[in-house]
Amino acid sequence: MHPSNYRMRLSLDFLRIIVLPSVLFHLITTHLTNMHLGLLTALPSYLGFIICCSISKSFLTRMLQHARRQRSGAKEIPCVRGAWPGNVDILMKMLRAFKTSYILDVYLQLFEEYQCTTLNTRILWTDHIITMDQEHIKFVLSTGFEHFWRGRWQKERMERFLGQGIFNRDDEMWRMHRGNTRPFFARERISDFDIFEKYTARALNIISSTSNQYSGQTPIDVQDLYSRFALDAASEFLFGQNLDTLSATLPVAGKTKMGPKGSATEDPWGSFASAFEMAQQVITARSRVGYFWPVFEIFRDKNAPNAEVVHRWLDPLVKSALGEKERMEKAGICSPVAEKNFLQHLAESTDDSIIIRDQLLSLLLASRDTTACLLTYVTYFMAIYPEVANRLRTEVLEHCGATGSITYEQLRNLKYMRAVINETLRLYPPVPLNVRESRTGCTLPPSDSTYKSSYDADAADPRPLHMPGSTAITFLPLLTQRNKELWGSDADAFDPDRWLEKERLSRFVTNPTMFTPFSAGPRICLGQNYAYNEASFFLVRLLQQFDTFSLAPEAQPVGSLPPLEWKRRKGRQAEEQIWPAAALTLFVKGGLWVRVAREAH
Numbered sequence: 389m390h391p392s393n394y395r396m397r398l399s400l401d402f403l404r405i406i407v408l409p410s411v412l413f414h415l416i417t418t419h420l421t422n423m424h425l426g427l428l429t430a431l432p433s434y435l436g437f438i439i440c441c442s443i444s445k446s447f448l449t450r451m452l453q454h455a456r457r458q459r460s461g462a463k464e465i466p467c468v469r470g471a472w473p474g475n476v477d478i479l480m481k482m483l484r485a486f487k488t489s490y491i492l493d494v495y496l497q498l499f500e501e502y503q504c505t506t507l508n509t510r511i512l513w514t515d516h517i518i519t520m521d522q523e524h525i526k527f528v529l530s531t532g533f534e535h536f537w538r539g540r541w542q543k544e545r546m547e548r549f550l551g552q553g554i555f556n557r558d559d560e561m562w563r564m565h566r567g568n569t570r571p572f573f574a575r576e577r578i579s580d581f582d583i584f585e586k587y588t589a590r591a592l593n594i595i596s597s598t599s600n601q602y603s604g605q606t607p608i609d610v611q612d613l614y615s616r617f618a619l620d621a622a623s624e625f626l627f628g629q630n631l632d633t634l635s636a637t638l639p640v641a642g643k644t645k646m647g648p649k650g651s652a653t654e655d656p657w658g659s660f661a662s663a664f665e666m667a668q669q670v671i672t673a674r675s676r677v678g679y680f681w682p683v684f685e686i687f688r689d690k691n692a693p694n695a696e697v698v699h700r701w702l703d704p705l706v707k708s709a710l711g712e713k714e715r716m717e718k719a720g721i722c723s724p725v726a727e728k729n730f731l732q733h734l735a736e737s738t739d740d741s742i743i744i745r746d747q748l749l750s751l752l753l754a755s756r757d758t759t760a761c762l763l764t765y766v767t768y769f770m771a772i773y774p775e776v777a778n779r780l781r782t783e784v785l786e787h788c789g790a791t792g793s794i795t796y797e798q799l800r801n802l803k804y805m806r807a808v809i810n811e812t813l814r815l816y817p818p819v820p821l822n823v824r825e826s827r828t829g830c831t832l833p834p835s836d837s838t839y840k841s842s843y844d845a846d847a848a849d850p851r852p853l854h855m856p857g858s859t860a861i862t863f864l865p866l867l868t869q870r871n872k873e874l875w876g877s878d879a880d881a882f883d884p885d886r887w888l889e890k891e892r893l894s895r896f897v898t899n900p901t902m903f904t905p906f907s908a909g910p911r912i913c914l915g916q917n918y919a920y921n922e923a924s925f926f927l928v929r930l931l932q933q934f935d936t937f938s939l940a941p942e943a944q945p946v947g948s949l950p951p952l953e954w955k956r957r958k959g960r961q962a963e964e965q966i967w968p969a970a971a972l973t974l975f976v977k978g979g980l981w982v983r984v985a986r987e988a989h
């Protein structure tokens with residue numbers, strides 16, 4: 389069934405779970421037993437039979453899973469035991485926590501409670517695995533790649549927005565996209581910094597004029613600015629046209645409303661950004677509700693209006709690329725791949741405008757929100773740790789001077805800059821959680837060492853674990869990358885030196901999958917080096933011009949400052965001065981409002 393047809397899927401489930409058992413019950417009572425049910429007894433009897441069928445099916449599935457486990461010598465993934473049937477209380481707790489708790493804390497609490505790093509939440513009797521286990525994440529992404537795919541449920545949630553793009557397809561279609569996209573991230577393409585130079589200059593001009601360079605009085609939402617910078621640069625890099633969002637209306641401190649992620653401006657660009665972000669929020673909300681989300685969208689696909697706004701921006705670009713291709717074909721001109729941009733190359737590979745548009749949108753999503761997130765959190769750290777900004781600036785001035793062009797080699801020599809970027813990606817990975825689905829049942833390797841010395845005998849049991857088939861697995865790099873067992877007792881602290889000191893770095897060198905901000909295995913991020921270059925380039929220019937960054941909490945929109953109760957909790961949340969939140973990618977709720985200035989002359 390096509391993933392966009394979620395209503396049909398729901399109807400078939402209704403038939404399977406409710407209608408079929410009812411028909412069966414009717415046949416049994418009327419034809420086999422000649423029972424006559426009165427009005428009062430009919431409803432509870434039918435209901436009872438339906439529930440019995442579901443319980444029997446669940447029991448049978450568990451028996452089969454047990455047999456498979458016995459055969460493979462694997463143990464069962466520990467299961468959350470809620471107080472209410474179907475773990476409904478756990479579902480309610482999670483839904484509440486997603487609104488007010490620190491990012492992913494609700495999962496961390498479950499892992500701590502059950503003393504394990506992989507758990508089955510079994511909400512509404514449906515297996516759903518969550519993991520922060522480094523070994524299991526490595527298996528899902530890399531060593532056991534063939535056992536997993538994005539799967540039916542994820543496609544169903546994302547179809548209306550991301551359609552047939554690379555993030556929403558598996559197998560043949562994914563391979564086609566990956567093969568088409570990879571050449572555009574070759575070293576020579578991503579080391580040409582002209583595009584970064586152009587858009588960095590525009591973004592820094594905005595900072596200068598908005599924040600009044602020498603006094604830095606006016607706060608600016610840098611998360612919004614970085615999103616525009618990343619999108620404009622990516623649009624020129626990918627399809628040779630600038631979406632020119634840096635020229636559109638900017639958010640104004642104290643006056644701008646809070647959008648789905650950060651600030652929301654009221655102009656055509658604002659409506660695009662809002663729809664783009666809202667679509668991600670809708671997908672996230674669907675995954676939180678789980679398998680039954682279509683029940684809440686029977687009459688209205690919540691992503692239809694968002695997709696429409698976003699498509700309205702992209703469709704003319706696709707049309708023009710297909711038109712250009714036709715003209716070139718008629719004129720008998722065939723230019724080599726090296727001379728084409730990504731959109732032209734995509735148009736060469738297919739005439740299907742929907743596939744082209746979906747892939748274009750996927751790449752815009754990949755490049756805008758992730759890079760903006762990285763730059764936003766680096767700026768946050770420079771604001772709360774001025775010594776980090778000073779050390780960065782000293783390195784920049786030493787290797788790149790105060791002006792002049794920047795080369796790939798110069799960026800490579802900025803060791804402290806790379807350490808700051810990595811440390812930011814460790815604590816705030818732009819993709820903090822992700823989901824896959826098992827194709828068939830398989831065996832996960834034994835858990836990592838986190839709870840090996842636990843008092844809980846089951847946690848210390850070194851056997852592998854049985855992963856049921858057709859089951860979703862949510863993995864949480866943000867928690868793995870803050871795991872004290874892997875990173876040491878100071879795992880929650882921002883300390884770029886852990887990437888520079890040989891002994892501390894050896895933890896990661898001997899075990900690289902404890903740090904996977906760009907994912908791992910066959911689906912590893914294609915834009916990794918592009919992102920490192922872009923972020924480093926931007927930071928060099930930023931630090932050549934400015935040296936002081938300070939948070940402006942009074943400019944944050946109402947409801948976007950961290951709740952006071954976080955102060956009483958352990959870990960980073962106790963000292964957090966912003967509210968990290970996630971909707972596919974990580975962001976700062978309400979935007980990151982800072983004053984940027986130049987004190988030194």
Ligand code: HEM
Pocket residue numbers: 554555566569622751754755756758759762817818819822904905906907910911912913914915916918919
């Ligand atoms: C700091 C910046 C970035 C981070 C942290 C990041 C992270 C990731 C992650 C975690 C994935 C795996 C997603 C999944 O499998 O579900 C991914 C995939 C991908 N990323 Fe990035 N990304 C960044 C920047 C970029 C940029 C700038 C581009 C392109 C302009 C890009 C293009 C892609 C593509 C095409 C994929 C899909 C790969 C596939 O499925 O085969 N990324 N990225």
